Amino acid sequence: MSTWLLYAILAAVSAAMVSIFGKVGLQNIDANTATAVRAIIMAIFLIGVVAYEGNLSKMPEIIGEKKTFLFIILSGLAGATSWLFYFLALKVGKVSQVAPIDKFSVVIATILAVIFFGEKLSMLNGIGVALIAIGVVLTAL
Template identity: 30%
Template sequence: MEKWVLYAFISMFFAGFTSVIAKMGLNGISGELGLTIRTLFVCAFVLLFAVWAVPVQQLAEVSQRNLLWLGLSGITTALSWIFYYKALKLGDVATVALIDKGSVVVAMLMAWLLLREVITLRMLAGAGLIVAGLLVIAKKP
């Protein structure tokens, strides 16, 4: 197995825990406050990780283009988290998490448009199954 696949599975594992333990942490407080507290922990943890893992010389390699795209990514991440926590506070974890995973389809389309990544028939079938799953689970009886 390639290293990136292993990393993706580890990410999936932790992301699955994130929603459940976040919902538990929102008990008695607003989604906005919960997100703020969580983000402070994320920031501290990532900074400590960077101090450990990133060579100082790499700082000189950061370009304005890097800052632009990573800054935009940070803004979209923040917006995603804000609305995710609003949904998580009000909805069921499984349904909110599943709808959020529809982002796979959005990412596939954006990668095709902006990065010229190839979308195969297999990927289209997978995206179709994700959308079908979203429609089945998100629809209330």
């Protein structure tokens, strides 16, 4: 199995657990506050991972690269808004509907990658993305 595939599968399993744990945890609290607490926990965990790897000294390097840092900031803001909306949707909706609709991001990201990066899709890839879009519509109904 390719390394990227293993990591992608682990990411999918982890993301699924975000939905399950989040839905249980959101029952009696504000979704935005829960998202903030989640972000703090994630930051502490990730700083621990970077420290364990011995890469804390590389942080100023990222901050020093203006373009890189700008896009890391924009990515962080996009991620934060995604989390806010995701937890708000989970608070009031069903996991079985919210999670698949959230995965419409796969379709949007693929389209944007074609437009901005010139990535090419094979016929099989295109069919797969179209099926994801159809699946999103079907789960929303």
